[in-house]
Amino acid sequence: MATTLAHASAFGPRQRVTPSPDNTCGPQANGTYVCPLVTPCCSSSGYCGAGDQYCLTSLGCQAGFSNTFAGGNCYAPTDKETRSPDGTCGKTGVGEHGYRCPVEGGSRLCCSA
Numbered sequence: 001m002a003t004t005l006a007h008a009s010a011f012g013p014r015q016r017v018t019p020s021p022d023n024t025c026g027p028q029a030n031g032t033y034v035c036p037l038v039t040p041c042c043s044s045s046g047y048c049g050a051g052d053q054y055c056l057t058s059l060g061c062q063a064g065f066s067n068t069f070a071g072g073n074c075y076a077p078t079d080k081e082t083r084s085p086d087g088t089c090g091k092t093g094v095g096e097h098g099y100r101c102p103v104e105g106g107s108r109l110c111c112s113a
Contacts, residue, residue, distance in 0.1 A: 023048040025065040033065070040067040041074060052077075053085060058097045 020033035028046025035041060035048035042048055044060025048067075055061050061074030079098035089099045 019067070020048055026062045031065075035065060035067045037067060037069070042066045052082060056082070056085070059085060 018033055019036040020029065023035070023039055024046055025033050025035050025042035025048050026046045039048035039050055039054075041050060041055035042062040042065035043054045044062065046062075048054070053059065055066070055074055057063075057074045057076050063074045066074055077097045077099055080100050082097070082099050083102050084099035086099075088097070089101045
């Protein structure tokens with residue numbers, strides 16, 4: 001049986017929500033579910049997970065539906081440390097978040113400048 005938790009959400013200051021049984025969250029899941037402990041961040045597309053693709057504020061992490069009890073706090077990218085998820089890098093031109101370019105097979109992949 002799922003435990004209902006008191007949790008802040010986009011729909012009000014404190015609302016009772018239930019951990020998601022199917023890793024969906026936010027308005028995409030009718031605003032009913034918060035992410036479970038093992039996948040604590042709610043992505044912009046309404047799916048629970050862990051890591052940058054789910055937890056970065058620059059990618060739309062939904063703090064009101066992330067499980068803060070499990071460390072599912074949305075976070076901003078760290079300048080020159082967070083690997084680019086979208087091909088942009090730095091803070092000039094189209095790069096606004098300070099991402100670093102990814103490296104694959106010993107070669108730095110090109111990013112915007």
